Amino acid sequence: MFRLEFIRKFSLILAIGLLFGLVGYKLGTNQVKVSWQNFSPHVAVVNKLAPSGNPVDFSLFWSVWDELENKYVDKSKLDTQKMVYGAISGMVAAIGDPYTVFLPPTANEQTKDSLNGTFDGVGAELGVKDNKTVVIAPLPDSPAQKAGIKTADWIIKVNGQDISALTLPEVVNLIRGPKGTKVTLNVLHSGGSQSVDVVVTRDTIILQSVSWKVINKSVVYLNLARFGDQTDLQWDTTVSQIADYLATSSAKPVGLVLDVRNNPGGLLDGAVYTASEFLPSGVVVTQQGTTGNETFSVNRTGKLLSVPMVVLVNGGTASAGEILAGALQAAGRAKLVGDQTFGKGSVQQAEDLPDGTGLHVTVAKWLLSNGNWINGKGLTPDVKVENNSADPTQDLQLDKAVQVILSPSS
Numbered sequence: 001m002f003r004l005e006f007i008r009k010f011s012l013i014l015a016i017g018l019l020f021g022l023v024g025y026k027l028g029t030n031q032v033k034v035s036w037q038n039f040s041p042h043v044a045v046v047n048k049l050a051p052s053g054n055p056v057d058f059s060l061f062w063s064v065w066d067e068l069e070n071k072y073v074d075k076s077k078l079d080t081q082k083m084v085y086g087a088i089s090g091m092v093a094a095i096g097d098p099y100t101v102f103l104p105p106t107a108n109e110q111t112k113d114s115l116n117g118t119f120d121g122v123g124a125e126l127g128v129k130d131n132k133t134v135v136i137a138p139l140p141d142s143p144a145q146k147a148g149i150k151t152a153d154w155i156i157k158v159n160g161q162d163i164s165a166l167t168l169p170e171v172v173n174l175i176r177g178p179k180g181t182k183v184t185l186n187v188l189h190s191g192g193s194q195s196v197d198v199v200v201t202r203d204t205i206i207l208q209s210v211s212w213k214v215i216n217k218s219v220v221y222l223n224l225a226r227f228g229d230q231t232d233l234q235w236d237t238t239v240s241q242i243a244d245y246l247a248t249s250s251a252k253p254v255g256l257v258l259d260v261r262n263n264p265g266g267l268l269d270g271a272v273y274t275a276s277e278f279l280p281s282g283v284v285v286t287q288q289g290t291t292g293n294e295t296f297s298v299n300r301t302g303k304l305l306s307v308p309m310v311v312l313v314n315g316g317t318a319s320a321g322e323i324l325a326g327a328l329q330a331a332g333r334a335k336l337v338g339d340q341t342f343g344k345g346s347v348q349q350a351e352d353l354p355d356g357t358g359l360h361v362t363v364a365k366w367l368l369s370n371g372n373w374i375n376g377k378g379l380t381p382d383v384k385v386e387n388n389s390a391d392p393t394q395d396l397q398l399d400k401a402v403q404v405i406l407s408p409s410s
Contacts, residue, residue, distance in 0.1 A: 227266030265319025
């Protein structure tokens with residue numbers, strides 16, 4: 001009995017010895033690495049492994065986290081969820097692309113509201129140019145326009161807060177707010193030398209994408225203000241009305257002016273859909289991404305294929321608005337009249353993430369059918385015309401567009 005017990009104990013000790021010897025050997029030959037660099041004693045961490053499987057050293061991150069937890073004077077400010085969102089926002093911002101952004105729940109909801117066509121705010125479409133937040137265009141009759149906000153204005157502060165380090169969605173989140181409340185925008189007007197404070201009273205903004213009228217019984221004027229979730233439906237309704245008018249009117253209008261001035265863009269599919277109204281066939285736009293090229297061509301038979309037309313553009317014409325105008329210009333279907341356009345040649349994909357958050361990722365750049373990439377440059381009009389800012393009652397660009405329709409050789 002004693003001998004059997006001795007053999008068991010000896011076998012156990014031998015096994016433990018062999019185990020530690022094996023571990024020691026592996027450590028010595030670098031076949032096993034032990035690291036405490038991702039360990040944080042104060043926070044329970046889940047999903048710690050990087051999705052790509054690449055090693056990531058988070059020791060500095062947790063060191064800073066612990067320093068804040070241990071030393072920051074106002075513990076009520078240490079909202080761990082906000083800190084996580086802030087860390088993710090910083091990670092995305094480190095890429096250096098103003099259109100690739102992480103959206104916390106509120107900002108993500110606001111972005112969706114914009115595409116749906118209604119929200120509370122000031123009614124100004126914003127973009128990023130030269131690392132500055134600029135006004136692409138104030139919406140017609142919006143609080144921003146009534147307060148004097150103009151295309152190409154540079155927004156410096158919102159309610160006294162410097163926004164130079166904020167992402168575009170963060171700036172939008174600061175500017176928006178309930179109807180009837182006020183927001184102070186510190187802006188530098190285009191061509192100005194000193195910034196000024198502009199107080200804007202927020203209102204409910206209802207976005208109408210498409211409208212039309214007849215000018216002097218001779219030219220149809222079609223305004224396309226944006227590309228949103230409801231644009232295609234509104235477009236179809238409007239174009240059907242125009243087609244009926246062209247077929248039945250005794251006045252026999254001679255052409256159409258498509259106005260995409262201050263159209264900040266939106267859904268790429270919408271640009272292809274509207275371009276197909278005027279082009280019988282061909283490529284509208286090519287998307288170049290990490291997985292290769294994807295070509296978007298005319299995808300339906302339009303109702304306005306043969307009507308003579310001119311397209312109005314300006315510095316507020318951006319993104320999908322530029323795709324539409326550029327496709328018509330490149331195909332020789334229409335002349336562009338107005339100012340140089342904004343120059344946004346990238347495509348973003350919107351992803352919904354857990355807890356109501358979202359991520360907009362630049363997934364590709366887009367090229368016109370002639371191969372041109374207009375990012376940072378914009379489209380050059382065939383006929384350059386500037387409106388007189390001192391007299392907003394005049395629309396010299398529209399007047400010129402009508403002239404081009406009536407006298408194509410002018």
